[in-house]
Amino acid sequence: MASESIHVPATFRAVRIQRAGGEYEVQDIPMPATWAADEVLIKVEACGICYGDAEAAKGYFPGTVFPRTPGHEVVGRIVRTGAQVPARFLPGSRVGVGWSAGYCFECDACRHGEFAGCTDRTGRTGITGITRDGGMAEYLVARHSALALVPEGPDAAELAPMMCAGLTVFNSIRNMGVRPGDLVAVQGLGGLGHLAVQVCAKMGLRVVALTSRSGKADLAASLGATEAVAGDAAAQAARLQALGGAKLIVATAPNAAAIEPLVAGLGLYGTLLLLAVPQSVSVSVPALVHHRARVMGWNSGHAGDSEETIAFCSAHGVKCHVERFSIDEVNPGFAKMLDGSVRFRSVLVFGN
Secondary structure (H helix, E strand, O other), X not given: OOHHHOOOOOEEEEEEEOOOOOOOEEEEEEOOOOOOOOEEEEXXXXXXXXXXXXXXXXXXXXXXOOOEOOOOOEEXXXXXXXXXXXXXXXXXXXXXXXXXXXXXXXXXXXHOOOHHHOOOOOOOOOEEOOOEOOOOEOEEEEEHHHEEEOOXXXXXXXXXXXXXXHHHHHXXXXXXXXXXXXXXXXXXXXXXXXXXXXHHHHOOOEEEEEEOOOOOXXXXXXHOOOEEEEOOHHHHHHHHHHOOXXXXXXXXXXXXXXXXXXXXXEEEEEXXXXXXXXXXXXXXXXXXXXXXXXXXXXXXXXXXXXXXXXXXXXHHOOOOOXXXXXXXXXXHHHHHHHHOOOOOEXXXXXXX
């Protein structure tokens, strides 16, 4: 299909943030007249709303320039391609775009194949929705190095969060050295946590869900957890020690008070994995030393990791539970994400 045969409008609707701390406004903006030879134009089907988008709107991340369109959990179809875009990305191809907006291929991280650690934060690469416009819009221009091919079958609203939430969960856990049968705890049963429990269970791990409130045992069990422990973090850590100590604790809810005491629940050579991003976390050094344990963070992955995430989740029935919002409902979508009432990811869907 020739890209020129697909109609492209002169303007399109997009969520815009005019300044740091500004409102989410829906505006008509001009379609770019040109784009680079390594870029594509995507007609967006769905875009997830992530906690990182709210932080970006505050100007939290270095390199954020306003006005800006947020959104880094994007699924859509290519409608135009630049002259240097590889043949695997054709007009009509269904693709996803995540946190990474592409790679420079020149920094030390890229030269060592660690593309997710690319240090280029210019508008050409950097972070989708932060250093360049994101996917909360009817159309998105993206570099081909940021693209993941996604399957035709799954619903776009359920697929979009896999480009960040699903990717971060799957890619981090598979790199933690855990094996089938190991004891793993997941702190929080929200947007990241409900995916983490499923992924761990499908990897053959023994999963304990840690929740701040009681009454979630049935939900945890339905996701694959063998046990749910509600209450304060110190009691949760004690329960993990009674079970032999956790090889891995995955922190998914950004509450430092609910994370810090969990170090005491680690087993020998255990890892406290921070996927949630509170401003700071203080942990017991003696507990780390005693168990030869560590605290580690993880940031998403590259486009190839996204494809592998979707392949794993599709093969094993890992599903993202979502609530759908139109572009005109962007503010309620953000509000439900921020107050924790969404079950479990807010997603903007577009009438394609």
